[in-house]
Amino acid sequence: MSATTLTAPPSLVGSFTPEAFAAHLASLPPTLPAWWIARKRAAYARFAALPLPSRTDELWRFSSIGTLTLDGFTLPAAVTSVPHAPSGIPQAAKLVFANGRLFSRQPLSAELSARGVIVDTLQNALVQHETLVREHLLAQPPKLGSPKFAALHEAFLADGAFISVPRDVQLDLPIGIFAYALGATAAVFPHTLVVAGENARVSVVEYFGSGDDTEAQFAAGANDLYAGHGAQIAYIGKQSWSRRALSFQSNSTVVRRDARVQSLNLHLGGRQARHESLSQLAAPGAFSEMLALTVAETGQEFDQRTLQIHQAPNTKSDLLYKNALRGTAKTIFSGLIVVDPDAQKTDAYQSNRNLMLSDDAEACSLPGLEIQANDVRCTHGATSSRIDPEQEFYLQSRGIAKEAADELLTFGFFEEVLNRLVNDDLHEALRTLIQTKFKQ
Amino acid sequence: MKPPTDTDTLTAPALDLPSETTAVENPAVGIDQTAGNFSYKMEYAFDAGTGLSEATVRYISSVKKEAPWILEFRLAALKKFFAMPLPTHWATKDLEAIDFQKIRYYLSQGQKPKRTWDEVPDDIKKTFERLGIPEQERKFLAGVEAQFDSEAAYSNIKEIVAKQGVIFVNSTEGLREHPELFKKFFGKVIPTGDNKFSALNSAVFSGGSFIYVPKGVKVAQPLQAYFRINAENFGQFERTLIIADEGSEVVYMEGCTAPKFSTSTLHSAVVELVALKGAKIQYITVQNWANNVFNLVTKRGIAHEDAEIKWIDCNIGSRLTMKYPGVVLKGERARGEVISIALANDGQHQDTGAKMIHAANHTTSNIVAKSISVGQGRSTYRGVVHIPKHLKGCKNNTECDALLINTNSRTDTYPAITVRGDKNSTQHEASVSKVSEDMIFYMQQRGLTEGQAMSLAVNGFINDLARQFPMEYSVELKRLIDLEMEGSVG
Numbered sequence: 001m002s003a004t005t006l007t008a009p010p011s012l013v014g015s016f017t018p019e020a021f022a023a024h025l026a027s028l029p030p031t032l033p034a035w036w037i038a039r040k041r042a043a044y045a046r047f048a049a050l051p052l053p054s055r056t057d058e059l060w061r062f063s064s065i066g067t068l069t070l071d072g073f074t075l076p077a078a079v080t081s082v083p084h085a086p087s088g089i090p091q092a093a094k095l096v097f098a099n100g101r102l103f104s105r106q107p108l109s110a111e112l113s114a115r116g117v118i119v120d121t122l123q124n125a126l127v128q129h130e131t132l133v134r135e136h137l138l139a140q141p142p143k144l145g146s147p148k149f150a151a152l153h154e155a156f157l158a159d160g161a162f163i164s165v166p167r168d169v170q171l172d173l174p175i176g177i178f179a180y181a182l183g184a185t186a187a188v189f190p191h192t193l194v195v196a197g198e199n200a201r202v203s204v205v206e207y208f209g210s211g212d213d214t215e216a217q218f219a220a221g222a223n224d225l226y227a228g229h230g231a232q233i234a235y236i237g238k239q240s241w242s243r244r245a246l247s248f249q250s251n252s253t254v255v256r257r258d259a260r261v262q263s264l265n266l267h268l269g270g271r272q273a274r275h276e277s278l279s280q281l282a283a284p285g286a287f288s289e290m291l292a293l294t295v296a297e298t299g300q301e302f303d304q305r306t307l308q309i310h311q312a313p314n315t316k317s318d319l320l321y322k323n324a325l326r327g328t329a330k331t332i333f334s335g336l337i338v339v340d341p342d343a344q345k346t347d348a349y350q351s352n353r354n355l356m357l358s359d360d361a362e363a364c365s366l367p368g369l370e371i372q373a374n375d376v377r378c379t380h381g382a383t384s385s386r387i388d389p390e391q392e393f394y395l396q397s398r399g400i401a402k403e404a405a406d407e408l409l410t411f412g413f414f415e416e417v418l419n420r421l422v423n424d425d426l427h428e429a430l431r432t433l434i435q436t437k438f439k440q
Numbered sequence: 441m442k443p444p445t446d447t448d449t450l451t452a453p454a455l456d457l458p459s460e461t462t463a464v465e466n467p468a469v470g471i472d473q474t475a476g477n478f479s480y481k482m483e484y485a486f487d488a489g490t491g492l493s494e495a496t497v498r499y500i501s502s503v504k505k506e507a508p509w510i511l512e513f514r515l516a517a518l519k520k521f522f523a524m525p526l527p528t529h530w531a532t533k534d535l536e537a538i539d540f541q542k543i544r545y546y547l548s549q550g551q552k553p554k555r556t557w558d559e560v561p562d563d564i565k566k567t568f569e570r571l572g573i574p575e576q577e578r579k580f581l582a583g584v585e586a587q588f589d590s591e592a593a594y595s596n597i598k599e600i601v602a603k604q605g606v607i608f609v610n611s612t613e614g615l616r617e618h619p620e621l622f623k624k625f626f627g628k629v630i631p632t633g634d635n636k637f638s639a640l641n642s643a644v645f646s647g648g649s650f651i652y653v654p655k656g657v658k659v660a661q662p663l664q665a666y667f668r669i670n671a672e673n674f675g676q677f678e679r680t681l682i683i684a685d686e687g688s689e690v691v692y693m694e695g696c697t698a699p700k701f702s703t704s705t706l707h708s709a710v711v712e713l714v715a716l717k718g719a720k721i722q723y724i725t726v727q728n729w730a731n732n733v734f735n736l737v738t739k740r741g742i743a744h745e746d747a748e749i750k751w752i753d754c755n756i757g758s759r760l761t762m763k764y765p766g767v768v769l770k771g772e773r774a775r776g777e778v779i780s781i782a783l784a785n786d787g788q789h790q791d792t793g794a795k796m797i798h799a800a801n802h803t804t805s806n807i808v809a810k811s812i813s814v815g816q817g818r819s820t821y822r823g824v825v826h827i828p829k830h831l832k833g834c835k836n837n838t839e840c841d842a843l844l845i846n847t848n849s850r851t852d853t854y855p856a857i858t859v860r861g862d863k864n865s866t867q868h869e870a871s872v873s874k875v876s877e878d879m880i881f882y883m884q885q886r887g888l889t890e891g892q893a894m895s896l897a898v899n900g901f902i903n904d905l906a907r908q909f910p911m912e913y914s915v916e917l918k919r920l921i922d923l924e925m926e927g928s929v930g
Contacts, residue, residue, distance in 0.1 A: 359829075366855065366857075369842075373844075382867070383868070384866045385866070
């Protein structure tokens, strides 16, 4: 690293000083390939040079800018115990990370390992499966407004999950990944990389959690999903950070010919949580289904930015983001469908539904389209409203109390998204998780 | 730059033939896209020269013999204009092609409009006759103002309407003769610093209509303004303010054309509407500038209790149009509506939309926007719907439909919707489609050519909106679409 990048003004790097970065590099195993270390150095230089988002930044429209901070965080030490992981469903393998380090694991069955399935840490994969990791790890550019936080993630990424399913192998059970941030000011950088080979099938359930809700933590996470020809990936992300956490999560999905990716993100935690999701429909027949459910309470701001890029003809994407807002909660949904020239026969859908459960909540919707081909079917819709009084009245007329009726109708609002899941156990587990938060 | 003179007399204009005599099928109709493509060589008595500086603003103000507060207003606006950046962080970079120092900001033959067409200098009269304005006036208008470059050449209102107390004058006259009426709202609906172009307009505005409709008066026939750009490298900055007093109703229509020069022309208007309690204003625009015109217009209305403001906006011409008519729903039960049709052909970008600011309980707004992109044309919908805290019973409905005619036509949609609280509702829907092949095939097998079938399908797409235009305009709109669709298929 050159001397100039080491003297970046502290306001631009906050707690993530050049010294902290040097300490982070020193903590990594010496076996990591040189290209990766070089990329991390370059990423740190970018991070240190880039400004924080500003009010006039169109990609941060409606977001609270003043509450974004890089100060007051620490790179946490290893821990000796983690909270109970609420998985609720059987898993084919499990990796548990705490404060960026592998804490425990449940390995794959010998049979699946023999068929070439890999579920390992990124640190191991960087050495043992270097070519594959290098091809896919953080390979897509950050297009949704967080180049600074994406660079921070790359610079400080210590360890994460690497999942690779070879051609024609199909897993019945999901793979569980748990990422914990433990400690009052802990900063974590979780990462999950999933590569599904031709006609492979895999589902991944990722859980993000904190010790308790008083911890003012920082998270800058990312995941890369790559679905090769005919592959199927189902990705479930359950974000349940501390209610005082500041979180940035960025997803990048590449869908190849006839492949199908379904992702569902559940947003429950954080004081300010931004989620960026990029789906690239790269070849004919590709299909990306993007789902999200948010329960936003007083003092929480959820900022979701999505981009569906149709790069080839005959591709399909379907987005459904639902937010339930209570107290003084704020949600932002900003979505864009891009149809490249000549991506004819695109079928793209984008829908944002906000359920206003309080008079102090605020919902912002920015559903966008950029269409450069004519033989397409692209629609989007955004609605914001309270519970339908007619439905409420109907339930009351059947003898159900108003509060119970509202709860039923709200759960019904979530069910539309959960019903899209094929795995019933998962459906049940997620329903329990949401209803638990909702009833708190 | 000529020094201002004290006379309003005209220098004898050189009677040239039109410099571009293109074959025009029906020149009597203002909306025909080719009909506006001619210009006369003019000798202007008043010319602020090329470029923009404090001196330009002082020149304009002095030839208009304005009150000192207006000059102050203009100079403050000019400062804002210079200080503000171009909004290219969200708008198209094409704005950077405008060279503000190469534009002529004021050209006129005099500041006093004529009351009869006979008094209007010959070539200006010829221009408007060719555009069919006097004929339309006789047929169905309550009043007409015809602006030629910077000033109105002709302005007249039918006696019966004038007797009702309706005031229909240009901006200079309005501020000079009726300050008690107009000063109160002037620059209040759209503040000078609203955006860079409203600041520019506030600095150099000239022409436009100031209208006052007294309490309870319902103007039966529409009032019309026609804006004509004749000179090359010219910027037209008209300023319109319409005040509809309690319980009154008025319909205002504006049309515009300019010849097609090889250099670009700038049109940047500010239009403010005030609908007091129970009043109704309908503002109809048929924008048909030549496709070298940058059309950057700020339009906004304030609707008080039970009032209704409806913008009917049709954009067919220009190189780049950026226009988002807005309504601030200030009084309870106020209603705002934007009906928008945009047609973008090769080399055109129609960046249009709507803005609805709900500021009182039980206010409702409706936006219906339809766009058609032909060839390499690009149409964009941009909208803002804002429902702030602790309001109840507010509703918004937004529908945007885009039709793409050719393989690489382009359309974008960028709405922004903010809702606070659980007592309001919004819904937004947008769709993008092309003309169905089945439909074209069916019409072809019934004996229509592919081009005719396409025209019919496109007219069908906008039919429900076109019907809301006055008859004369909707017929022309259909005809114009037929013209635009010619040769667009295959």
